[in-house]
Amino acid sequence: MKVYAGVDIGGTNMVCGLVSELGQVLAKVKVPTNAGEGSAAVLDRIVDMVRELEASYSGWDAGSPRIAGLGIGVPGLVDPGTGYSQYSSNLGWLDLAVRDVMEKKLHLPVVIDNDVRMYVYGEALYGAGIGSRHVLGVTIGTGIAAAYVQDGQLYYGAQHMAGEIGHFRMDGVNELCACGRIGCLETISSAGGMVRQARKALQQGEPSLLFERFNGSRLQELTAADLSNAYDRGDTLSIRVMEEAGAALGRALAYGVMMMNPDRIIIGGGGALAGERLLAPLRKELLASVLPQYAEQLEIVVAKWNDDAGIIGAAMRMKAYETSPSDYRRTGERR
Amino acid sequence: MKVYAGVDIGGTNMVCGLVSELGQVLAKVKVPTNAGEGSAAVLDRIVDMVRELEASYSGWDAGSPRIAGLGIGVPGLVDPGTGYSQYSSNLGWLDLAVRDVMEKKLHLPVVIDNDVRMYVYGEALYGAGIGSRHVLGVTIGTGIAAAYVQDGQLYYGAQHMAGEIGHFRMDGVNELCACGRIGCLETISSAGGMVRQARKALQQGEPSLLFERFNGSRLQELTAADLSNAYDRGDTLSIRVMEEAGAALGRALAYGVMMMNPDRIIIGGGGALAGERLLAPLRKELLASVLPQYAEQLEIVVAKWNDDAGIIGAAMRMKAYETSPSDYRRTGERR
Known part of the structure; x- marks a missing residue:
């Protein structure tokens, strides 16, 4: 079974989850966002969460790669095509290349999108929708x-x-x-x-x-x-x-x-x-x-998964990109 | 060059046009709708208009079929998938199988849709859009x-x-x-x-x-x-x-x-x-x-073609169905 990671960045806390390809949350971890420490510190904390979940989860298939990819929901204006957080008043981010930075740090494919779109995507496909x-x-x-x-x-x-x-x-x-x-x-x-x-x-x-x-x-x-x-x-x-x-x-x-x-x-x-x-x-x-x-x-x-829809949606957005780049491109237009 | 026919049924008048595959109106004719005479009379008048335009237009390519298909914009609630005019208060129509009736009368492929969607489709693809x-x-x-x-x-x-x-x-x-x-x-x-x-x-x-x-x-x-x-x-x-x-x-x-x-x-x-x-x-x-x-x-x-966008859109909707049934189906869902 493939497993994706999904992150929901909130103004107060960030949650990272391991999500099965069926949209089930297998494990999750929450840390304070502390946006005031700057975007580099926030992104580093996301890397730590992903690594921590990967290390602690015992359900990995033998021989297969572990996390297949990461989706991140970011508050504010996000361009999923370029992978930029264009403006987030909550986080104080402006034109931040979240996707590229995270791909380099994690050596994993990453998609980002607005947090509400991730949430609604999760609910629509795997929850009350x-x-x-x-x-x-x-x-x-x-x-x-x-x-x-x-x-x-x-x-x-x-x-x-x-x-x-x-x-x-x-x-x-x-x-x-x-x-x-x-x-x-x-x-x-x-x-x-x-x-x-x-x-x-x-x-x-x-x-x-x-x-x-x-x-x-x-x-x-x-x-x-x-x-x-x-x-x-x-x-x-x-x-x-x-x-x-x-x-x-x-x-x-x-x-x-x-x-x-x-x-x-x-x-x-x-x-x-x-x-x-x-x-x-x-x-x-x-x-x-x-x-x-x-x-x-x-x-x-x-909503069915009020606490988890954000991470489910983020992880399944990554799955959507991976399994059908052309479908994803129709809307999210990853470059 | 392929030529399609487009009809815009209004509460007072109906307009039928011959439209090139590039969205240009080649000829058109207008008659009173007279909805009070009943739907059969209205549909017969559309057949007459199509035949009249076909006969009078001299630009047909030798040997090729003349009108490639007909699109009709109908006011009110229309199901383009089934080809039914579900309800039109202007025309007094209820669950009328416009598409099937017209296909039998004209021996041509027909698509129908709501008149405003036809109009906006015409403007969006061939006019101010x-x-x-x-x-x-x-x-x-x-x-x-x-x-x-x-x-x-x-x-x-x-x-x-x-x-x-x-x-x-x-x-x-x-x-x-x-x-x-x-x-x-x-x-x-x-x-x-x-x-x-x-x-x-x-x-x-x-x-x-x-x-x-x-x-x-x-x-x-x-x-x-x-x-x-x-x-x-x-x-x-x-x-x-x-x-x-x-x-x-x-x-x-x-x-x-x-x-x-x-x-x-x-x-x-x-x-x-x-x-x-x-x-x-x-x-x-x-x-x-x-x-x-x-x-x-x-x-x-x-709008660029305020008088003609309805017939352009109707004709080009037929072209869209003919040239890419799967694209048309994604939205209009012709059965």
């Missing part, structure tokens, strides 16, 4: 982004920037986004956006069960999980914030549905842990906003 | 619809319903749409929508240069061309209606751009005749609504 030909996958985390997989092929667009639904400008939204613009979807519907909305309401004195525990300097400790807990205890503030978040995301996804006509939407990322609290208003607004013909055959599901 | 790999085409007419062509391939979606941007629900829009829902983009941004908005404002007594000529029973005579004329004379009502129409369409297209990342947008249909009156506010809102990275490499252009 199995059985669907047209998958729109969305990750709700610090921000919100989407990717599209049709018949097993990732869709990229002209500058590999397809899927930035987090920056859809929504009417009635007046928050400043990290991108510098006003009214982006992710300012209210991402996990971070929901927390900021709740903090703002608490500061403005809106009544809430959260007030007792989170006031003054402790306001910064409030998390999305706290919102879910308060929601379950009937807290009107938390219910309002999550319903507004779900409805705005539902409206944005309705645009995506009428534009692309997927048959399945996969909701993933940390925000998916809110479950029906977020999905119920999302589904309601989405189904009310699309023509009924779209709603009839559309499934809205949560 | 030349040189672009990722084309988002929009037609502004009675309604608004879009289609997407990547690397010469039409995008369909799971139920060939991709591109229904005319039914994007826009905040602040409260008009009833022909689809039965409230707030659809096309209620204010289509040619018909702009005229209805102007009529409504006139009825409500909004001051306008149009009032003298279009009041009372004459209000029904107001057309989109009248709005353009009044716009040019500085009519505040016409300027407001067209600017709102352009801005709403710009916002909707911004969602399409961030979702799909095209490098060119082609604006066509009767509404495109409004030119910069509509395009200026459209461009302004679109560019203000997308992340700047999208705007940098995006061209927004008007």
